[in-house]
Amino acid sequence: MRRSLVIVLAVAVLMLLGIIYYALDPSQSGVFPRCTFLSFTGYKCPGCGSQRAIHALLHGDVAAAFKFNALLLISIPWIGLCLFAEGVRLRYPRFYDRVNAPLLIWLYLAMVLVWWLLRNIFNW
Amino acid sequence: MQYWINHNGVQSGPFELDALKEMGLTSAAYVWHEGLDDWKKITQLPELQGVYEMVQEPEIPTPAQPTAAREQVVTGQPYQQQPRQPLATEGQTMPQHDGMPSAEQEPCPPTNLVWAIISTILCCLPTGIVAIIYALKVTNKYREGDIDGAKRASEVGAWWCIATIIMGILYVPIGVLVSSMKTLLM
Numbered sequence: 609m610r611r612s613l614v615i616v617l618a619v620a621v622l623m624l625l626g627i628i629y630y631a632l633d634p635s636q637s638g639v640f641p642r643c644t645f646l647s648f649t650g651y652k653c654p655g656c657g658s659q660r661a662i663h664a665l666l667h668g669d670v671a672a673a674f675k676f677n678a679l680l681l682i683s684i685p686w687i688g689l690c691l692f693a694e695g696v697r698l699r700y701p702r703f704y705d706r707v708n709a710p711l712l713i714w715l716y717l718a719m720v721l722v723w724w725l726l727r728n729i730f731n732w
Numbered sequence: 733m734q735y736w737i738n739h740n741g742v743q744s745g746p747f748e749l750d751a752l753k754e755m756g757l758t759s760a761a762y763v764w765h766e767g768l769d770d771w772k773k774i775t776q777l778p779e780l781q782g783v784y785e786m787v788q789e790p791e792i793p794t795p796a797q798p799t800a801a802r803e804q805v806v807t808g809q810p811y812q813q814q815p816r817q818p819l820a821t822e823g824q825t826m827p828q829h830d831g832m833p834s835a836e837q838e839p840c841p842p843t844n845l846v847w848a849i850i851s852t853i854l855c856c857l858p859t860g861i862v863a864i865i866y867a868l869k870v871t872n873k874y875r876e877g878d879i880d881g882a883k884r885a886s887e888v889g890a891w892w893c894i895a896t897i898i899m900g901i902l903y904v905p906i907g908v909l910v911s912s913m914k915t916l917l918m
Contacts, residue, residue, distance in 0.1 A: 644857060
């Protein structure tokens with residue numbers, strides 16, 4: 609009961625955010641929050657460009673989304689898989705172990721750090 | 733139904749239910765029968781209630797890894813003879829242990845990896861990366877058999893995720909306000 613309420617709420621919030629990010633373009637409109645890390649340090653964080661990338665994705669423009677934040681695009685299937693694994697953790701513990709293999713987490717961590725570094729060097 | 737037994741690291745079987753009662757099994761024994769996808773602790777099978785004796789378990793002996801069982805079952809083998817690998821019948825394969833934690837072990841505590849990834853790419857705070865490192869810690873400790881350590885890392889990692897997401901959410905109204913003011917002033 610509690611779990612289904614949480615899922616309904618999460619879907620409602622996601623849909624609302626989807627509508628906002630579909631209707632308004634973060635690179636045009638001024639209402640979107642700017643990245644804290646970028647504001648304070650002047651350097652891009654691994655998540656910079658996510659809002660513009662989501663806007664582009666909602667309009668079906670995968671190429672533009674990739675340009676705004678490549679990490680976000682790569683992460684989407686990963687997030688889906690991990691979320692599913694988290695949901696069935698107790699029912700399929702072996703599947704959970706496979707998805708959460710140290711090698712895979714290392715790979716993701718390395719990807720984030722390399723992306724963070726390179727995007728600040730080449731201004732991606 | 734026929735049961736295979738792993739008691740104190742020695743595998744034997746198959747046995748009928750009646751035979752199990754005379755074996756002096758303890759609650760530390762593991763059982764497998766056709767249809768189970770992995771070894772179960774004897775205490776987990778309700779139909780085996782009463783065939784074993786409860787004992788304190790100082791350490792849980794993990795059943796030896798059943799190797800690929802391609803031989804045919806030899807029935808009528810008394811269990812006192814050399815321990816046999818449980819064998820698969822009619823092409824059914826025994827559960828394989830390929831270095832993964834086995835099912836009778838506790839399942840891995842949540843690594844919170846999804847939330848760590850989401851907070852890394854959406855909350856604009858490098859603290860999400862700390863949460864990913866904790867996810868790694870959970871899965872590594874779990875693989876070393878340090879369940880308590882894994883649970884602790886899981887909890888700490890969860891707090892990093894929560895902190896990152898809360899800071900991200902708290903920042904939204906401030907960020908929206910600042911951005912809107914800038915646009916209005918320009």
